[in-house]
Amino acid sequence: MKKILKYLLKKVHVLEIIGNPQKWIKGISICSQFVEIDTIFFAIKGKKKNGHQFITESIEKGANTVVCEKKPILLHKNITYVIVKNSMEALGTISSNFYDHPTKKIKLVGITGTNGKTSVAAILHHLFYKMGEKSILISTIGIKILSQEFPTKHTTPSIVDINKYLNLSIQKGCKYAFMEVSSHGIHQKRIAGLLFTGGVLTNITHDHLDYHKSFEDYLSTKKSFFENFLPKNAFALINSDDQNSHKIRKNVLAKTYFYGLKKKADYRIKIMKKNIHGTKLLIDGHKFFTFLIGEFNVYNLLACYATAILLGKNKEEILQKINTIPPIKGRFEQFISSYSGIRIIVDYAHNPDGIKNLLKAIHEIKKQEERLICIIGCGGNRDKEKRSLMGKIVYETCDFSIFTSDNPREEDPEKILIDMKNFRSSISKENILTIVNRKEAIRTAIQIAREKDIIVIAGKGHENYQEIQGKRYPFDDMEIAKTLFSEFS
Template sequence: MKSSLLFNGSSGLETEIGVTAVEGDSRKVIPGACFVAVKGFATDGHLFINEAVKMGASIVVVEGNAPVEGIGVPVVRVADSRKELARLADRFFGHPSQKLGVIGITGTNGKTTTSFMLQRVLNDAGFLCSRFGTIDYEFPDVSIPAPNTTPESVDLQRMFARAADAQNPRCVMEVSSHGLALGRLDGTSFKGAVFTNLTQDHLDFHHTMEEYETAKQKLFTDFGLQYAVINRDDPAGGRWIAKGVKGRLLSFGASPKADIRLVRSSTDINGGHMLLATPLGEVELNIPLPGIHNIQNAMAAFSAGVGEGFSAERIVQSLSSLAAVPGRFEKVDGGQDFGVVVDYAHTDNALANVLRTASGITQNRLICVFGCGGDRDPGKRPLMGRVAADMADYVIVTSDNPRTEDPEKIIAAVLGGIPAKDRNRVEAVTLRADAIRRALEMAKPGDTVLIAGKGHEDYQIIGKTKHPFDDRKVAAGILREMKR
């Protein structure tokens, strides 16, 4: 690509330069690449400019007045190199998101399930829909593991370009608050956006709930949406609606003001059942996913389907035949006479939802095994402890992904939220595998064991290393041993 096209004529470069790639990681630079030096959290890309030039960079982009002397290649100065990286990547790959009708889904909980629902609706409508999110990055022909919910900007635009190669392509993606705050999505074109809910999480990064909410809201203010789906029952959603959003507003919830209104609902072991009042008339919808939270997710997906212009019959047909979402209320069946469920719930609100759902299918005791991640929002630890003690009959607090923190200190913080009167129903077992074994061995007929926090993850992060660990496989292995 010519440099004049890459920079849209605003680089100030005196000569035209051929550009072979756009890269923000000096280790990935190829000859002829444009290297964008970005200030990160652990290090600063400006420190690696010389390495990028040695690798063959033909242009270097720096932020502000960063000192760059005698590197032998042209330098372009910008106000914000992270945002510029996203915009350059979008141009380099030919604005691929414009060909995809991307639907972005943001919120603390429910993003993954809602994205699976919407992908199903779009695929059933004849599109080849890619899906990017917490579990994986899925293209029509292949699925790859997801290191981040929202990829770095260059990776994201490369993925959009790959998705756009499909015939009749679409894309749904989970949009994280980190991705929005860090400008990873700058340059991306969104057709629609969905907001599920907002509860405490990621305050290690955003510091306050106000900052967290502001980051989420960017999806509804900074992009030229055709339609916006917002949970009217959520206080944040109500505030956003009052301020006004871009595109057609489609609100959902139990509120009388909701465009897609929940008239009545119920949930049981087989799934959720609801009657909705919609712009398309009254609609009965049954989904094979249990829990009131999945009724909310289905309402969000239905609303987006309305935004897409699909008929109620088409949307209902797709949502009523959903497959299970990995690590979301996923049952582990080893022939035992008690229930075992694995779920990704890792906030107090999500844990409350899944405990409520599990309680509805439990005849006797509900046993909850969970922990909290290290190097992440510490404020939610006592909140999750309190929720577990309030809603489960027995609680085993253990490690999640401790990362660089002492797991026993994390556990102590969780226990700090549990009232003294409930401590006789709570124990701490530091090693996660031991905690799962303890719960399964104490379970009796009619009990349910909920293993929460990691869901689909097939690893445990201890220090800075990922170790193989899958709650589902660990539980299944212990159940096999117990049958011998």
């Protein structure tokens, strides 16, 4: 694929062009390491690095055009410089132009919120597949076009990759796109230039305060998605039971709908029965069983039901297919030891609200004699405020608490564990362990577990690595647990 530069600059707020705007562009890059011949390089100011420092390197590797916010002192011959006010905003528009405006040809639904984004996006992708519709999934667990998977590093990938894969999905016949929209992605303009058919809000609770500095800032960022990216002809679907829902709905141009279990809403659902195997539900007079467990998953399922209706799908067809949705990898994912009956639950819960809802769901369905053992860690170089909150929830809720490493990144894992234990509790018990090595923590949990006890391994879910000092080492919670069980058997 190649395009003329002048065409790519349509609707871009250009301050100045130095050089020839009629040259061919064969690719887009925001990293000088991956620049190839005849690509356009975007100099973007990041938190740690400034792309303007890598302009010369990008030119040496073959870039024929540079988009930047500040004119370089040294101008290279035969290189075109496009000076813009905001490189990230320009990147969104140019990426869309380069990949033939994919969001004009596909119905894109953005799912945002603190928890539930991955589950809602994945359930929608699976539901539409069951209904015979082709779609693309863009989420934390990866990009999936039909059944083909592509790995990602961020909840919301770069705007270049989003447009690239949306374009590819259209070529494969996809009509729908379901995408997680993170607060980082919104704030860093990684969704700039995209046209959304609809937006879904799952909930807003404490998270990412290391980045946003305050809950108000975090809430404002989420709110901006509904205000700035959903036009009048789009829909906004909001969880009416979330305490911040009334703040989100203000100044939204899109037609707004609500879903929920408790308050008045356009779409409602009732829990009839729940156990460790699944949940029996009632929706629009139709009873059905789902393998998904926990009230939080009922909200996720209802959001998907409502979204499918708002996208024009038939109610009866949705209800026929929605009960076939399997559990999402790393979201209340279960394994039962055949020789001991010990149950392993792996979940991505990595913030206070997530871990609280997870443990609450387990307590509601477990038998009294079944003890609950929880292995939990907190990510390094992330929101420190939530560490003690999560530690307290696990300590007060579980029979045994094991604090361990999550993804310590560049931080000392011992210090993270100290932060997790820095809480006050009215409950006094000794059943708390701190084991830095995550594998040893899982081994210890299996050793102290009795027949039919429940071991929760929280925080990493679907992740198949552990990030330590800038490197990713292979680590899969569920696979580690299964391997250790086989050793004990």
